[in-house]
Amino acid sequence: MELKRVVVTGLGALTPIGNTKDEYWDALINGKSGAAPITYFDTENFKTKFACEVKNFKVTDFIDRKESRKMDKFAQYAMVAADEAINDSGLNLDEVNKLRVGVIWGAGIGGLETFQQEVLNYAEGNGSPRFNPFFIPKMIADIAPANISIKHGFMGPNYTTVSACASSANALFDALNSIRLGYTDVVVTGGSEAAVTIAGMGGFNAMHALSTRNESPETASRPFDGNRDGFVLGEGAGALILEEYEHAKARGAKIYAEVAGGGLSSDAYHMTAPHPEGLGVVEVMKNCLENAGLKPEDVDHINTHGTSTPLGDVAELKAISKVFGGHAKNININSTKSMTGHLLGAAGAIEAIASILAIEHGIVPPTINHTTVDENIDAELNLTLNKAQKREVNVAMSNTFGFGGHNACVLFKKI
Template sequence: MALKRVVVTGLGALTPIGNNIQEYWEALISGKSGAAPITYYDTEKHKTKFACEVKNFNIEDYIDRKEARRMDKFAQYAIAASEEAINDAGITESNVNKHRVGVIWGAGIGGLETFQEEVISYAKGDGTPRFNPFFIPKMIADIAPAHISMRNGFMGPNYTTVSACASSANALIDAFNYIRLGMCDVIISGGSEAAVTIAGMGGFNSMQALSTRNESPETASRPFDATRDGFVLGEGAGALVLEEYEHAKARGAKIYCEIGGGGMSSDAYHLTAPHPEGIGVIAVMQNCLNDAGMKPTDIDHINTHGTSTPLGDVAELKAISAVFGDHAKTLNINSTKSMTGHLLGAAGAIEAIASILAIKYGVVPPTINHEVVDENIDPSLNLTLNKAQKRDVKVAMSNTFGFGGHNACVLFKKLDD
């Protein structure tokens, strides 16, 4: 059967550097850092005292207080981002068949704060298992797309992909496949995460995964810099409306770009560390190119996973050089995590949005906080350091990798009528 074309018709973002698409994009191209001291709890005894928190967010702008209390923050964030994307796409009762509209969402962890609060409450009690009746529905990772579908009456496929930091990229690939196979007309896809908690920060600190640059939080996320010492935890959500091309044209929707392809692979190597030679990363980018029917020379820009970890950054750039050869030197490579921090299960979604907006506006956001050259990184690569660069981006690739060796890669391209 002939595969259908899939386009992006709506975007929504709630991030540490902007609470909607316009704010997010302006902060990206201006090189704004979202890192600051944590405000959610007392960090006195914590090794890392900062993160990239969402700022000035009020869920009551979207739903009433009673309903909000039945949701963990990761689901609240999903509601906010998806509402912006749906409105941006112009989805209404009259222009879609809701039986053919799905929600495929990504979350690496889910309701971590809810789990933490319930366990703390139990530990402080007399041993009687008194738990909130909404404990489980607030915590489970699949509840975010459930809320989106119930809120909008979307009755197509509805589930959550869980593959650590690759979760929302995997969600996008699943949504892409459902639509191009003709099984849906529209899918709301993306991801959300809210892990800036005592347990989240403590857990990542115990793994020595987080930066401890407490004296200068805003410069702590420094991908590709020789002095990088770990990632900065972020939170938020990103939402994209994926739609079958002819369906989008028929209802007069604006189109941001076309999805060219998606790739997945596994390192099959280590619980948390990347393969040092980037074998899984090489495979995922090649798989993505093959799926799109494109050559390495067709790509203009790569938004890397680029977490600011000593091992991961080098392995990814080695893999890019292996796949793209001499063309790697002509690419605009960046890491927007230098500004947003690492949103875990939501990372793929907000970085996909950054890649799409780079195509739309012809500007590649910078990799900020780069000061010291790493001798293990090829100096001929253009890492878009410290300042945004203008470029006619026809095709952009977005990489996301997760603990456990999960790799996902999505390719976006200018619409070619």
């Protein structure tokens, strides 16, 4: 069976550094940090008092007030990003065969704020179980693609992938395969997350996963830096329209890039820590290259998982050196989490968008906030430190890893 080619024809982004795809890209190449003191709740008793919140967002500018109240914030973000991507793609929704349009979405947690609020309401109500009738449908992780499908009438495959921080990269790979194998012509894919909540911040603080650089939030996310002390929690959504190549060509669609392939693996090592030698990461990148029919020396740019954790950053760069050998020093490696923070289940989607736009514009966004060399990191690697770098990018790889050892990797190439 001959696999069909898959291309990207639409992009949408709602992030801590920009509320549209274009705003997001402009902030990326200019090295803008999205980290700031938390505004959603009182952080007086929290070890970490900052995050990368979405800013200047008013949901009723996009969604009817009555309908928006039926959605958790993570689903609202999904709807907004998906609508931007659909509009960007130029799809004629009156003509497209909606039986062959799917929605495959990623979310690591889902409606955490809704769950938190309903439990608090119960506790404050003297044990009276007066739950909101929309509690369950607002909370469940699969409701985001369901809402997108319901709004537009898309009747193809519809589900959510949950693999912690690898969730939306998993969704991208599933969407790729759905089109490759001929099950769909178009898939709306991506991911969303809204975990900047009391429960989210408290939980990650309890794990000692978050930076506590409260005196300087904007510099707290510092992947590969010798003084990094944990990740910065972010929120938002990224959406991509994947389309069968001939289908896109027939309607004269703008094509951003081809989805060359993807890969999956497991660390099979620890609940939260990566394998110190990055063995699972080595396998996922090898799998991705093989799936795409590409060689290590074909890759120009890698958007790393790069969360700014002491263990994770070193393990990933070790894996890159093992897979790419001498060519590793020719690759522009970066971590856009230095600007956006870590969007958990949405990370793979917004970083895939950054990788695709690097191909389109011939610019690799920087890894900001780097001031101190880490002696455990190979000094010959080009980590695109502190300033964007212009270069031709023909092939870009995006790495995304999740608690539990879930690894996902996607490759995009110029078309």
